[in-house]
Amino acid sequence: MRNLREYYRPKTGEEAFGLKQQMNGRGAYLGGGTDLMVHRPQDIEAVIDLRHADIGQCEVVDGAYVVGGGVSLRQAEEFLAPVAGGMLREAVRETAPWLIRNAATLAGNVANASPAADSVPALAVLDAELMLLGTEKESVPLLSILSGPHRTTLGNRLIHGIRIPVDAVGRRGVFTKLSRSKSDIAQVNVAVAANVSGDRLNNVRIALGAVAPTVIRATRAEAIMEGQRLDPETLKAAVDTTREEVRPITDWRASADYRRHVSGVLVRRALERLVASTEEAA
């Protein structure tokens, strides 16, 4: 960041947004810095450090879990431990090792818009909403802001919180990924969640990362599983459909064909683990 000339430390989210507006594209929000300080964009002349703004709280509001925009992955993983049987905690942990989780923020992992971000599919299957602060406040579905690899529709708006709605908190969930080491970037990652009543799955959600320009929901596979039990035919149909829904590319981590195949394998394993964990709990 050769051209960086100014450093700001706003005390509130509103002040941060005001500064970002003023900078007109020359300023960047700085959360944990684990993406910004790696890419070091040359056109950035000012950073707006969010670490001291009033968006660093975790709170349960009427049963919904709200993670503030300035909350680190480490804080988030502890706060989110009770959600979906610990699934979110596991996904956040596997996002990065200790040194990075101490610095990086959950909102930053979302805003960075990596197609392979581990926290994003895990949040998506729990219907997570982004609480945005702009000229007005609004809440939007998390996946709706992702428009491509490292591209979002956020503009100057600040993520001042991420909310897991009360209905989703008690869902069963499983996160799994294929990667060289535990917190390496995923070749494919998968999160599934559902309410399990008897042996039937309701509110089925399936999300995948690193297999499309953004993290995606496999909505047709979800529809196949909705209200069903995990019998071999239904499971096979959901797995085959998942492989149709993904749009992977080949890069040096994995080939498109391999990613497509593994997408099905991980969805099958995740759904099987989801049902097995329910049986154990019963």
Next chain:
Amino acid sequence: MRVSCTLNGRPIEWEIVPNETLLDSLRSHGLTGTKRVCESGECGACAVIVDGLAMDSCLLLTAQIDGADVVTVEGLETAGTLHPVEAAFAENGAIQCGFCIPGMVVTAANFLEQNPHPSEDEVRHVFNGNLCRCTGYKKPIEAVLNAAQTMGEQR
């Protein structure tokens, strides 16, 4: 611009430029135990502890530590006595070329403070963020587990 903070227990005040990283500032002030390697948050050789949390100093602007409490590898020992993690690394011979070791020691000391009874798996996951190009992971992992035991006995 000026920043002031506590560094290894002592108050300091530095004149800096806004795009200076903490890694650069530390090394230019003679604290060369903090190593410069990847400068992209991959290797952990530049780990320092900021307000009780170990992180990569190559990813921090020095401006960010204004008002903070910073501990580097030089600040781990107390009155000439090695930190239990440093002692365990020495006892276990957990050092080959040694370049990654300050980062590993700082990371492990901070991790054990918050996770006094880690499993081997947990330690392995922590060291996902500390690369050793001699590939000497086995002994550092054993050293951290030994240090956990020593620190437990001292409690």
